[in-house]
Amino acid sequence: MNAVLLIVIPLLAAFISIVSKKIAPYLLLVVGLFNIVLLFFLENGLVFIGGFDVAMNSDLLGISLLLDTYARMALWLINGLILVIFCLNFKSYKAFSSILLLAMAGLNGLLLTNDLFNFFVFLEISGIAAYLITSANKKPVSTFRYLVIGAIGSSLFLFGVVVLYAMYGTLNMIVMIQAIQASGNYAEVILPFTLMFIGLGVEAKLLPFNAWVKGVLGHSNTLTGPMIAGVYAAAMSFVLGRFITNLFVFEGSLLIVVTVLLALGILAGDVMAFSSTKTREILLFSSIAQASIVALLFVNGVIIWAVYLIIANALSKTVMFLVINKATKDVGSDESEALRGLFVNNKLVGLTFTLVTLSVMGLPLLAGFVIKLNFLTQLAGIGQIVLIAIILVASVIEGIYFVRLIVKLWYPGESEISVKYNYSFKAVFIVIALALLVFGTYSTPLTKLDNTIDTVMEVVNNG
Amino acid sequence: MRKLFGLLITIALGVMIILALDKTSAFPKFGEVNLQERISNQYLTEENVEMVGSANIVTAIVVGYRGFDTLGEVTVLFISALGVAFIFGGTKQQRLDLKFKPNFMLRVGSNVLLGIILVTSIYIILHGHLTPGGGFPGGAIIASAVLLLYLADDKFRSNVKGFKLIEGIAGSIFVVVGLLGLVFATAFLENFLPVGTVGQLLSAGIIPIIYVLIGLKVGSEIAGVVDNFLTEEESA
Numbered sequence: 001m002n003a004v005l006l007i008v009i010p011l012l013a014a015f016i017s018i019v020s021k022k023i024a025p026y027l028l029l030v031v032g033l034f035n036i037v038l039l040f041f042l043e044n045g046l047v048f049i050g051g052f053d054v055a056m057n058s059d060l061l062g063i064s065l066l067l068d069t070y071a072r073m074a075l076w077l078i079n080g081l082i083l084v085i086f087c088l089n090f091k092s093y094k095a096f097s098s099i100l101l102l103a104m105a106g107l108n109g110l111l112l113t114n115d116l117f118n119f120f121v122f123l124e125i126s127g128i129a130a131y132l133i134t135s136a137n138k139k140p141v142s143t144f145r146y147l148v149i150g151a152i153g154s155s156l157f158l159f160g161v162v163v164l165y166a167m168y169g170t171l172n173m174i175v176m177i178q179a180i181q182a183s184g185n186y187a188e189v190i191l192p193f194t195l196m197f198i199g200l201g202v203e204a205k206l207l208p209f210n211a212w213v214k215g216v217l218g219h220s221n222t223l224t225g226p227m228i229a230g231v232y233a234a235a236m237s238f239v240l241g242r243f244i245t246n247l248f249v250f251e252g253s254l255l256i257v258v259t260v261l262l263a264l265g266i267l268a269g270d271v272m273a274f275s276s277t278k279t280r281e282i283l284l285f286s287s288i289a290q291a292s293i294v295a296l297l298f299v300n301g302v303i304i305w306a307v308y309l310i311i312a313n314a315l316s317k318t319v320m321f322l323v324i325n326k327a328t329k330d331v332g333s334d335e336s337e338a339l340r341g342l343f344v345n346n347k348l349v350g351l352t353f354t355l356v357t358l359s360v361m362g363l364p365l366l367a368g369f370v371i372k373l374n375f376l377t378q379l380a381g382i383g384q385i386v387l388i389a390i391i392l393v394a395s396v397i398e399g400i401y402f403v404r405l406i407v408k409l410w411y412p413g414e415s416e417i418s419v420k421y422n423y424s425f426k427a428v429f430i431v432i433a434l435a436l437l438v439f440g441t442y443s444t445p446l447t448k449l450d451n452t453i454d455t456v457m458e459v460v461n462n463g
Numbered sequence: 464m465r466k467l468f469g470l471l472i473t474i475a476l477g478v479m480i481i482l483a484l485d486k487t488s489a490f491p492k493f494g495e496v497n498l499q500e501r502i503s504n505q506y507l508t509e510e511n512v513e514m515v516g517s518a519n520i521v522t523a524i525v526v527g528y529r530g531f532d533t534l535g536e537v538t539v540l541f542i543s544a545l546g547v548a549f550i551f552g553g554t555k556q557q558r559l560d561l562k563f564k565p566n567f568m569l570r571v572g573s574n575v576l577l578g579i580i581l582v583t584s585i586y587i588i589l590h591g592h593l594t595p596g597g598g599f600p601g602g603a604i605i606a607s608a609v610l611l612l613y614l615a616d617d618k619f620r621s622n623v624k625g626f627k628l629i630e631g632i633a634g635s636i637f638v639v640v641g642l643l644g645l646v647f648a649t650a651f652l653e654n655f656l657p658v659g660t661v662g663q664l665l666s667a668g669i670i671p672i673i674y675v676l677i678g679l680k681v682g683s684e685i686a687g688v689v690d691n692f693l694t695e696e697e698s699a
Contacts, residue, residue, distance in 0.1 A: 004531075004651040008638050011538060015634030018545065018627055050530045050652045052515050052523075052668070061505060062528040062650075099549070102542050109535070121535035128542045132549060167489040169501035183489065191483045 003047045003067045003112060006035050006075065010105035017098040024097035025090060031101060032083035035108070039076055044068050046114065060172050066114040066456065070307065074111045074238040077311055079104065081231045081318060088322065088424055089223045093136060096223065103129035103227075107235045111242075114456075116161045116171045123154050127203070130232055134216050136224050142215030149202055149212045157199025160192040167192075174456060177246055186249045193248045197258070200243065204236040205291045207265035217284035217321075221329060225280070225321030229287050234314035237294045241306060244298040246456045258299060263390050265292030270397040279324045280334045282401060286360070287317055289394060297375055300384060305375035308446060312359065312367050315432045319356045322425060323349060330419040336405060340413030349421050350410060352429035357402050359436040362395060366440035374447075516658025517592040517667035526597075526670045530652040533673075534637060536599075537680055541634060544684040547691045556694040561617045573615035580608040588678035592667040598674040602681025609686040613693050623690050626683040633680040640669055640676070 013031045017024035050062040082104050086097075106126030113119050131147045165171055167188070168179040180189060201209040217229055244250075250258050269289030273282045290313050297306035327342050328334040343350025359368035372395075379388050421429075439446060484490050491497075498504045505511060506524055517523040526533055584604035591597030612619050640652075647655035652669075659666035 002645055002651065004645075008534075008641060008651065011534070012635055012638040014538075015541070015631050015638065017631075019631035048650045050528050051650060052527055052654045052658070060502060063531045095549075098545060099542070102538065102545075105538070115532075117529075118532055118535065121532055121539065124539045125535060125542060128539065128546060132542070132546045135546075135550065163484065163490065166491060166496075167487070169496070169503065175502075185489070188487045188489050191480065191487070 001038060001041045003042050003065050004049055005038060006042075006079075006108045006112065007065075007105050009034060010101045010108070014098050014101040014105065017101060021095075021098075024101075025086075025094045028086055028097045028101050028104075029083070032079055032086070032104070035079045035104070036076065036083070039072060039079075042067055042072075044072070060170070060175060063113070063115045063118050064172065065112040066174075067112060068456070070238070070242065071111050073307060073311070074235065075108060077314060078107050078111065078231055078235050081226070081234070081314060082107075084428055085223065085226045085231065085318065088428065093223045096133065096136065099129050099132045100227075103133065103231075107231070110235060110239050114173045116164065116173060116176065118171075120154065120158050120161060123157065123199075123203075126232075126235070127151075127154055130228065133227050134220075134224050136221060137216065137219040139215065139219045142212070142219060146212040146216050149209070153199045153202030153209065155199075156195045160195030160199065163192040163195070164189070173247065177457060180247075180249070186251055189249065190254055193250075194254070196243065197248065200236065200240050203232070204240045204295065205233060205288050206295060207261060207268055207288065207292065210288055213284055213288060214281065217287070218278065218280050220280060220321065220325055222322055222325045225283075225325045226318040229284065229321050230314045230318035233287060233291060233317065234310050237291060237310045237313075238307075240295055241298040241303065241310075242456075244295070245301070245303055250299055255299070259296065259387070262292045262296040262299065263387065265289065266296070266390060266394045267397075270394045270401075274397050274401045277336055278334050279336050279339060279405065280321075280328065282336070282405060283317065283320050283324060286398065286402075287313070289398070290360070293391060293394075296387065297379075300379060300382060300387070302375050302378045304449065305371055305378060308367075308371045309375065312371055312436065315435065316356045316360045316368075319352065319429050319432050320360075323353045323421075323429070326421060326425065327417075327419045331417050336408050337413070339417065340408050341411060341417060342409045342419060344410070344412045344416070346419065346421060348426060349429060352426075352433035353409070354406055355433040355437060356429075357406055359440065361399050361402050364440075365437065367436040367443075367446075368440070370440055370443040370446060512661060514658070515654075515667060516661055517670055518662050519592055519594060519597075521595075522592045522597055522670060522674075523667065526591075526673050527654060527668075530641070530673065533677070534641065534652070537634065537637065537677060540681060540684050541630070544630075544688050547688050551691040551694075553696040555697040556620075556690075557697045558617060558620065559693050559695050561614070565615050565617055569615045573611050576611060577608050580604060580611070584608070584678070584682070588674055589664065589671065591674040592670045593662065593664070598677025599681055601674075601678040602683075603685060605678065605682030606685030606689060609682075610689045613689060620694070621686060621690055623687060626687045626690075629679050629683040630687070633676045633683070637673060637676045637680070640672060644669070 010031050013027040017027050044067055047065040047067065048062055049064065082100060086100055103126055106122050106129055109122030110119060110126060113122060127150050131143055131150065134143045134146055137143065161171070164176065168176055170176055170179065198209060205213050217225060220228065266289045269285045269292060273285035273289070276282050276285060294306050294309055297309065324334065327339055331338055343353070355366065359366035362368045362372035376388055376391065506520055512520060515523040515527055517527070584601045587596035587604060588598055588601030591601070609621055612621070642651065644653040644655055645651050654668035656668040658668045
């Protein structure tokens, strides 16, 4: 079994799917399941692609993929979520099957590739797939803005890669890391790293490169909301984490600029969520704040808890966007006043939404609390008191707007609203809420995994 | 004012990048790279040329060593064409009115040119491993022939379903050829056929096969995009 199958089988299915559109949705289901099962059988390590002779592969003339624990966790999450989100939208968005297959191939490629140009190719594939997915919002101007900003971002990323290639003569990430470490002259790589960071920052929703988010997520539906705020946000955070931990070197004034930008992103996101009355905007601004926290943790070397935060966020945001976007579709408005009393007749959905939201806020007994406690402890360990203060202030603001939202959704208004969630939706909500509850009360498995996330160089050095 | 601000920022960014690169000693001046220190030098050794069997070594890199990138690029075009069809395509399409009326001479002349263009494209695709060219330019030339037919005849519609079929099948076979590399050699898209003698038409292992598939795929995809742009939904 070879890790390249995780990318090429969805691609093959996408090519076949346009020959017969009827089988496309079923192909997506089969391929999604195949990928999840395949991940159990794949071994960690490098996988070489292309070439003419086995001996040549060792000379790094071709492209390679790297599967490690970090990538495996990301792949399970991404493939699993795409499958679940598609199952829930099976009837309404069948036409998107081929696009979702390509999104799956593109995101898997981003998470696996060990080659910088190959990474750009997958950035393009997953990016174009994302633009097409957001076309389901039926807001062409917002989608077009996303396309323009995304295209500028990926061009800057490519420019950064070009500069790095000109300097070190390789596209292989591991060889590149070794070359940069050997040269020791980090001042010279500030320009390419900044360009690449901006390129990834666009997709990872980091301030100030996230002008597209409001238009796209503010009009999202049950497909686009969870896909962009759940799947894509998680994949891009994982990718950003990989680059920050292994390749980028933030030192001196660059470190200060990046830290200030990310801290501003956290505060700005939460303040904007606080001042908004639209439910979808509250969720999307909260996602911006969370994405900045994740990036900040990676910059400070708090890797494992950043990974857990990405996973918890992806699952939580999937539930939250599904609940709100389904209600918005049935009620016809996403104003929090219009959705007042949503949970009166949907107690089970209300309970799961409340649990998930409390977990995002970081309240005890839920996974969000364990994660927040641990990353704050680690930040304290490295003396980042200012960052801790910023995150705590942001948490207070977050607490206020989320509690305000939950109270509104539980207490009935003047008119009764009727929103029906079918059993498949409820099942997904219950499973995710239970998972957050279980890992919140029994956190041993989380702390046990602590030491298995190595950097790329550690993975290579350990064979 | 906003545009002026944008222009100033762009110029400032440009100047900053040029100054930064100029001061970077590791960033080589144009044409002054020491190839002996670079991995790319290994592609150019005589042993390597003998091993890959491709007279055009750039093709050996693009389709052989970095064939996975090429599969990715083909996919980028595929998803772009899919997107255009997704946004513009409907169940019943009719031709857009052209601003000019094509006459008889234009139609007949285009049909004569069609054959020449197609033969040229086949030549360029089949010789991708011998001379500059290959599947991407060859495929684009095929699509240009289709565009010519659309412009020379305001009633012409190509067989869009046929193009979709070619697109899907060519893409699938590309992936299958890659998978055969896993079965008969050791890696995805690794060559598993004899490479033959450098300079002959039948040489370079799987490269000509992949280029034919890319040519068909690119040609049918762009032809599909041409159709999408030159048609509109039938008015009820």
